[in-house]
Amino acid sequence: MKTENITTDEERAFYGSEYISLKNCNFRGEADGESALKECGAVEAVDCTFDLRYPLWHDRSVVLENCDMTPNCRAALWYTRNITATKTKMHGIKALRECKNTVLRECDIVSPEFGWFSDGVRIADSSVKSEYFMMRAKNISAQRIDFKGKYSFQYVDGAVIVDSKLDTKDAFWHSKNVTVENCVVIGEYLGWFSKNITFKNCTIIGTQPLCYCKNLKLIDCVMQKSDLAFERSEVYAVLIEDIVSIKNPYRGVIKVPAVGEIIRDDKNAKCKILIDPALKRKGGE
Secondary structure, eight states: OEEESOEEOOTTTTTTOEEEEEESOEEOOTTOOOOTTTTOEEEEEESOEEOSSOOEESOEEEEEESOEEOTTOOSOEESOEEEEEESOEEOSTTOEESOEEEEEESOEEEOTTTTBTOEEEEEEEEEEEEESTTTTOEEEEEEEEEEEEESTTTTOEEEEEESOEEEEESTTTTOEEEEEESOEEEOSSTTTTOEEEEEESOEEESSSOSOSOBSEEEEEEEEESOOSBTTTOEEEEEESSOEEEEEOOOEEEEEESOEEEEEOOSTTOOOEEEEOTHHHHHHTO
16 A cells, blocks of 8 residues: 555554555644554555654554654554664654564654663664663664663663763663673763673763672773762772772772772672772773
């Protein structure tokens, strides 16, 4: 079914349809009909505008190219499998939830509560503004994303994030099996209660990072404005710049050029802290 240049506000306009090709179509109008493409299979939409609620629920195979999901397009993609979105604006709240196998390229995402409970999200070359981004999602791959928001990647299981900037508060709380590489991570209270999280060649900026962690690893990282770090954590770290303060790390080894203050007022804080000025030179090579 090929459809071009139409505008519809009908309730469930294409409900249950298969093999739908839409070009330059507009889902908007006074009737405010929701669920335009619910329970559909093999949907392709190019240069379309979605201005109504719940357009793509329970679908199988969705391709979006150069589409605009406005702030009125609430909860756009739920319970859908095999999604590819390219150069698409996703500006409605809860735009992606409980979906499987999603690929996002060059997208502009402005969506609180994006990605919850989803499995297999791959996102690249995209900008994101969100709160509670990807909460309880799993099997995430992110490359070259510019993220701004709060409470991101909480309770995620399995994520690889590279070459990205994350300006976020309370990121990675209770997360597990995460690798962050060649990234800048800005925010307070980073990664509390996480398990099996690795930062490699990253710059971490913000107060009280990485507390109550298990099997935390930092490889050749910089920590700026980072005070009271690693409290009650099991940590294996090589830092290549000085750190403001370290407080009561429980187990592991921390290697660092210099520390402004080491606080040990907990009898269980037995992590080794090794001061080696040569590490700073290593970072400049």
